[in-house]
Amino acid sequence: MNIIKPLGAVALAFTLAGAHGAETIRVAIGTQDTTINCATGGLLIRELKLLEKYLPHDGRYKDVTYDIQWKNFTSGAPLTNEMVADKLDIGSMADFPGSNNGAAFLKAGKRSLFITVLSGSTLGSGNGIVVPRESKVTALSELKGHTISVPFASTAHGMLLRAVAAQGWDPQKDVNIITQAPEVAGPALQANKVEAHADFVPFVELFEHRGVARKIFDGAQAGAPTYHGSLVSAEYAKKYPEVVVAFLRAAIEADRLIAAEPEKYSELIEKVTGIEAAVDYLYHGPLGLQTRDLTWKPEYRQALKTSIETLKLMGRESPLNADTFIDDQYIRTAFKQSGLNYEARLANRDKLPLKANDAVTGKPITDFQRVAGIWVQGEPKVRHYASIENALADLQKIESSGKKPRAIYVHDLIHRIKLLAPTSWYAVDAKGQLSAFLQKDAATAYAAANKGRVLDFAGALAAAKAP
Structure with a gap:
């Protein structure tokens, strides 16, 4: 060089x-x-x-x-x-x-x-696949024979081709991949006119945040850095x-x-x-x-x-x-x-570090496996929590005071990626500790191994209900 x-x-x-x-x-x-x-x-x-x-x-x-x-x-x-x-x-x-x-x-x-x-992301996170919010599909493996849209020639297209190949499928025969720009995909997902959509930063999470889709696959699962x-x-x-x-x-x-x-x-x-x-x-x-x-x-x-x-x-x-x-x-x-x-x-492969105190206890956060965050409307800074239980308990106090969250964040226990809490899956173990997961099957496996049960966001809220 x-x-x-x-x-x-x-x-x-x-x-x-x-x-x-x-x-x-x-x-x-x-x-x-x-x-x-x-x-x-x-x-x-x-x-x-x-x-x-x-x-x-x-x-x-x-x-x-x-x-x-x-x-x-x-x-x-x-x-x-x-x-x-x-x-x-x-x-x-x-x-x-x-x-x-x-x-x-x-x-x-x-x-x-x-x-x-x-x-x-050295892990591959950033690209992903979503389905309509009310779809029963929870994993890529369920999409064989279905139509998946993606912006052609994008990094998400490359991720989708690799993810399909990893399933052992022929992208020309086992799935129907069509081109669809993000601005078209959003309304299509909302109207249930597309079965699944793959996209790049930030549209997968944007569709989730706007309530029109649910992420079922993250590029981290493809194991290809991006x-x-x-x-x-x-x-x-x-x-x-x-x-x-x-x-x-x-x-x-x-x-x-x-x-x-x-x-x-x-x-x-x-x-x-x-x-x-x-x-x-x-x-x-x-x-x-x-x-x-x-x-x-x-x-x-x-x-x-x-x-x-x-x-x-x-x-x-x-x-x-x-x-x-x-x-x-x-x-x-x-x-x-x-x-x-x-x-x-x-x-240095570290992400931007979190240097914060728990918004409930006031103690420094030192363990980041189950950290959570809430950005409250009208507040300039995100509130951080050492546990999902603390965050969801505080959320109920926030809402009871008449305020609303702009966003609630949790972290996938397996892939260590930040997720939007309302569309994530959870497992509560025998001790009442909550863990977050992108995939339902991962939450199910963790619950089975830890004598717990699988929850959606509403269930996690109930499990963390303040005394």
């Missing part, structure tokens, strides 16, 4: 534009605002004007004028089309559409580079490496800001996108469904390789090579300029 030259040396390699008048450099960035895991590479940078803070204005850039352009997309495919057409310089998307991006550039006789991760990240035209990166580094420094600051105040910036994401802050916080808050991470962990490199292999399942052969497609020199330089240790972050 080529290493970035010292930026001063790179600057000397360029011919100054000053002899021909001040140069105008376009910085055209494609975002996916509603794909909230891209927020630190798009929405937050734009709304907080962070890029302007880091664009260079010395050396060869002394008299440069920047033409910053932003364009929003709902998925990666059209963003890729505009990048290949040289209408955009930088764009953010998930691993699977990212592999499509690289393949499309190669087909056009060009190259793009995957320069950073923004957010992801992420969202940013790409750049290789030609642009070679011409303006300092501009690319400036973009990444802005992404680093956006990441720092939302880590410090996740509720505040979840509110900003809602203001811009209409996606409820409670869902944004599910991802960006402590112990979130995915982890914001700007380093190229081996799992994310593997995720890209898996995505390239998945292209073959779709009949899209490409000479794209993950090892040369990923270029980490720019993010390493951005880390160094930001005073951060890239290697230390690379080795």
Whole structure:
């Protein structure tokens, strides 16, 4: 891999534009605002004007004028089309559409580079499958012979193909996979016009939160890491490496800001996108469904390789090579300029930590297996609890006082992923301790092993009823 030259040396390699008048450099960035895991590479940078803070204005850039352009997309495919057409310089998307991006550039006789991760899950969480809220289906294994919709060429499409293959099914014969965008899938689920729907961040949880669907499968069960990240035209990166580094420094600051105040910036994401802050916080808050991470962990490199292999399942052969497609020199330089240790972050797989006291007992939370949270309407911060019992007991007090929750969070005991409590399953053991599960069969197995019983959310509420 080529290493970035010292930026001063790179600057000397360029011919100054000053002899021909001040140069105008376009910085055209494609975002996916509603794909909230891209927020630190798009929405937050734009709304907080962070890029302007880091664009260079010395050396060869002394008299440069920047033409910053932003364009929003709902998925990666059209963003890729505009990048290949040289209408955009930088764009953010998930691993699977990212592999499509690289393949499309190669087909056009060009190259793009995957320069950073923004957010992801080494476990695979973030993509998922939902069914209509009142559906009797509780597991993917029950969907053989049924129709499953998905946004084609999305990371959720790749996840669905891998999940179907893991069942031992032929995706061409054993299920009917049709294309359906998120904005179409929501009403279809509500009207019971689709039997199941697979989607990417944040639509599975958004449909759950809005009461139109119930998640039955999380990407963590597929065992395939996934992420969202940013790409750049290789030609642009070679011409303006300092501009690319400036973009990444802005992404680093956006990441720092939302880590410090996740509720505040979840509110900003809602203001811009209409996606409820409670869902944004599910991802960006402590112990979130995915982890914001700007380093190229081996799992994310593997995720890209898996995505390239998945292209073959779709009949899209490409000479794209993950090892040369990923270029980490720019993010390493951005880390160094930001005073951060890239290697230390690379080795850290922890989610954003939860540092809080139990809202009922006031004691520090030290065991995170059964933690819960409630975001009360009108309150700026989420209340945290060391146990589901404490949270649900407090919920009843909250509601009896006339207040309402924006969201209630629990954590799956098996997969360690954050869930929305009203659509989760529970097991209460002989000691009265509640545990949460994404899948009913997992709750059933746990209950059987611990002399307990399986509960839905209403049952869990009753079990935690305050004395």
